[in-house]
Amino acid sequence: MPIDFDLSEGSKVSQSHYHVVAQEQMRPHARKYDLQEHDLPTEWVDYWWNEGRRGPKDKSAHANDGFVTVCLQAEELCWGDAGLYLRMPTPALGGSAVSSAGTKEQQQRFMAPFRKEGGHPIWGAMAITEPQAGSDAAAIETTADFDPDTEEWILNGIKIFCTAGEGASTVDGGFVVVWATIDRDAGRGGIKSFVVPANTPGMELIGCEKKHGIRASDTATLRFENCRVAKENLLGSAEVKKKGPSKTGDKGFKGAMATFDASRPIVAAMATGIGRAALDFLKEELERQGVTIRYDVAPRELTAIERDVMEMEAELQAARLLTWRAAWMMNTGKRNNLEASMAKAKAGLAVTKITQKAVQILGPVGYSKKILVEKWMRDAKINDIYEGTQQINQLIVARRILDYPSAMLR
């Protein structure tokens, strides 16, 4: 197939569908839940559960672009509102873990409720980060000890920054996938994932954070105190991989990290949506004020604003195309570790700069809560941080292009 940047019919259908969803179901509530950050955005959540999750009505067999089409969905919905997007009743990262590391039985057991028609909204979540361990995921201290009499794992520890953690821990039908170590001495080889169903005794929602942005998202602190889960809730094998050369086979830590190669392009796409929201609004506002961007005018003739906007457009498109490339590689099963990290690093940085610049250019109008631009600047920043900070992604890119193992470059 020749190099091509045109979206397939299926992608366009999906893109327009989700754009309308963003416009009609998200934007009207964006400011409200930014201000009322601990309230459940019922309008959005109920819409998504009862209707939104079915996707476009046009289900005819249009060819689409695989994972690129998934990125388009994420971009459009985050163009709508990134906070509400993260509040969607969906398995989310918890579901990714179950899908990639779970047995067929586990997938059926945990994911089936999300496919059910009717009922009430439920959430999935993934809990990895702890107060002392974020980028260094191998340094987590939550423990899982096996009780051979009851054949249960007993979890103890604290998790912070768990997206959708309130919904996933308190609403029956949902679950939290918790990373815990079954052998501290084994380092990353001892880290496993456990599916903890909502309302399991011993898992306690301590509270949700007050954040700079994505305020509609429930970012939870969860405490685990002698929290018992059935052995059937362990994802993957209980075998501890001792420190030493890694072997293929066990999904373990490396397998978990590999799921990030799949989620990074999506997060990059989410960032792109926020950046585009700011840029779209900026250009519209400038047009209203009689300022157009003239692409055919010599550099010296351009106003400072035109130069800034053109740079913002180029940066956003570079981020978007790097994201599509990483996603496209997944369509054919190509390893995209390098490309996914490039996309995430670029997108996080680019939309941070774009949204900050949009606020600056718009002056007091950009600074006011009467419009959403200031909110988008706050929402964008997290993309430089979560799901692998910009610096961690730079580290991954650097190691790959230098062909250095982690011991060589810290």
Add this chain to the structure above:
Amino acid sequence: MIDFEPSEEQALIIETVRQFAENEIRPVSREADEAAAPPATVLEAAHELGLVANGLPEAQGGGGDRSAMTGALIAEELGWGDLAIALSILSPGLVGFPVADFGSESQQNQILPGLVGDRFVPGSLAITEPRFDFDAFHPQTTAKRDGDEFILDGSKCQVPWIDGGEHVVVIATDDHGLAAFLIDRSADGLSAEPERKLGIEGLPTAELTLSGVRIDASARLDAGDTEIRRLIDRGRIALAAAAIGTARAAFELARDYAKERETFGQPIATRQAIAFKIADMAIEIDGARLLVWEAAVAIDKGRDATRLARLAYDQTTRISLVVGDGAVQVFGGHGYIRDYLPELHLRNLAGLASFETLALV
């Protein structure tokens, strides 16, 4: 349908050009810069690959395979060899493509066979003018109609001017807007002064003075404002693609040097300041390349690519300077010495902010 993979044919072309760049261009890169001229041997050897000829019309002996996307892939590999030599190698296209696109049948039959023949025939196109606020879409070189003739007046700079070239396409403003004229380099009233530049010295260029140059009206190519803007867009894609190749070369130099050079007992590549600088180079190069590709594909699909070409070119200009400067920096003191290539790449890439139509796809 979204796709990022070159075709098999394109992959073969890339490999061929890359080998050529490695074996024939790179060894003479520094010497061409010092001598301010490319060795004739490398131009003749490149001519045999038929890189420009392949895109010229079959009727006059070309390959008939005109593609901005393929042209961009070729330009990148040539630029990866050396930017100045790349532009010298591609210079026949500066005459060939405008004549193929807008020339009369007589002009095509007169000019094109020579460009696809045995010898390398350098091409030339005069567009940039020696003013800081030069506007490619509104040149101040004028073409005044006088009966059966045009009279050209003005100044041009950064005009590729390799020995042995016969024609130059001059971009001027006539009564209707942008216009292009195919002129003999030896035309009366046209004088050429060799230029010395910060970079791309391996592409000999001249400052042209046109004083009442009289040419037959038939010398005017059948192209107006719209067509010449398209031509300029193609020029931006070609140049950006070549620059991406050069930026990639600079990045690779930095990467490899950083793994060898030790400070305080360890390769400097193990220091985050250096490793991250190199990682950022790779990310920015890949991002800019995709913008160039997107513009190239739009051109091949017959769409207006002015905005895409502009954004791709400007992004490439920005990141190339950062990459070029970064490579010198990674080399430390050695980066400052002309025995090493980073300073050459930096000087070459710094020109993007002023270059216009130094190559075409």
